[in-house]
C-alpha cells in the first residue's frame with residue numbers, strides 16, 4: 001500500500017518542524033510519557049503536548065493513556081513508519097544526539113531506582129507478591145494455561161525469587177531463571193534448592209537481551225515483569241524469540257488500573273496492559289495468541305490477566 005499525495009503532504013507537514021523531528025527520533029528509541037519528553041526536550045508540557053497532538057492527528061504517532069499519564073509511541077502503520085524511518089535516516093544533527101544523551105540519563109536514573117528497589121524488596125518479595133492479587137488462583141490459572149507438560153526447558157524471564165521455577169520445577173526437564181537483581185537471584189537459588197530442584201540454572205541477565213538461544217524453550221514465562229519495563233514490546237519480542245516450535249509464551253500482568261501510587265512506591269512504569277496491546281505484540285513476534293484469561297481480585301486488589309502466545313508449527317497449520 002502507498003500513501004496518497006494528500007496523505008503524504010499532511011504527514012510531512014506534521015513532521016516538518018524541528019521539535020517534532022526531535023520527538024520522532026526519541027519515540028523511535030522507546031515509548032515515552034509527555035512528562036519524560038518534556039524533560040528530555042527541555043520544553044514545557046503544554047508545548048510538547050501541542051506538537052504531539054499534531055503528529056497524532058496526522059497518524060505519525062499513537063497516544064495511549066496509562067492511569068493519569070499519557071504515553072506516546074510511533075505509529076504501527078507500515079506506511080507511516082516508512083515515512084518516519086526515511087525522514088530519520090536523513091537526519092544528521094547534533095541536537096538529536098544531545099536529546100538521546102539526555103534520554104540515556106533519564107533511562108539510567110530509572111534503571112538505578114528500579115535496581116535499588118528490587119535489591120531492597122528481594123527479601124520480602126514472596127510476601128509482597130500476594131498484596132494485590134490472589135496468588136493461589138493466579139498460579140492455578142498459569143498452570144492450566146501452560147498445559148500439562150512435561151516441558152523440555154522452561155525459561156522464566158525476570159524470575160525474582162523464582163516462584164515460577166518452583167511452580168513448574170517438577171514438570172520441567174530443566175529450567176532457566178534470569179534476572180537483573182543479584183539479591184533476587186540469591187533468594188531464587190535458596191528457594192529452588194529448598195524445593196529440591198537440581199536442574200535449574202539461575203542467570204544474571206537482561207530481559208531485553210537474554211543471550212538465550214533462539215527457539216530453545218517450550219515454555220517461556222514473563223510473570224509480573226512487563227509493568228516495570230520501559231519497552232515492554234521489545235521484551236515480548238525477545239521472550240518470543242526463545243519459544244520453540246509448538247512452545248508457548250505466558251505473560252502474566254495487570255489489566256489496566258488506576259493505582260497511581262504504584263509508580264512512586266513500587267517503581268511501576270505502566271499501570272497494566274490492554275488485551276489488544278499484548279495481542280498485537282504477540283502477533284508481531286510471530287506467536288498465535290489465545291483468548292486472555294482474567295483473574296479479578298477477591299476484594300480491592302488488581303485484576304491479573306494471563307496472555308498466551310503459541311509458536312504454531314507451520315505444517316500443523318496447513319493440515320488443520
Ligand SMILES: C[S@@+](CC[C@H](N)C(=O)[O-])C[C@H]1O[C@@H](n2cnc3c(N)ncnc32)[C@H](O)[C@@H]1O
Pocket residue numbers: 118129157158159160161162163164178179180181184205206207208222223224225228
Ligand atoms: C515484580 S518482580 C517479579 C518476579 C517474579 N517473576 C514473580 O512474579 O515473583 C520483577 C522482577 O523483574 C526483574 N527485572 C526488572 N527489570 C529486568 C530486566 N530488564 N531484565 C531482567 N529482569 C528484570 C526484577 O529484578 C524483579 O526480580
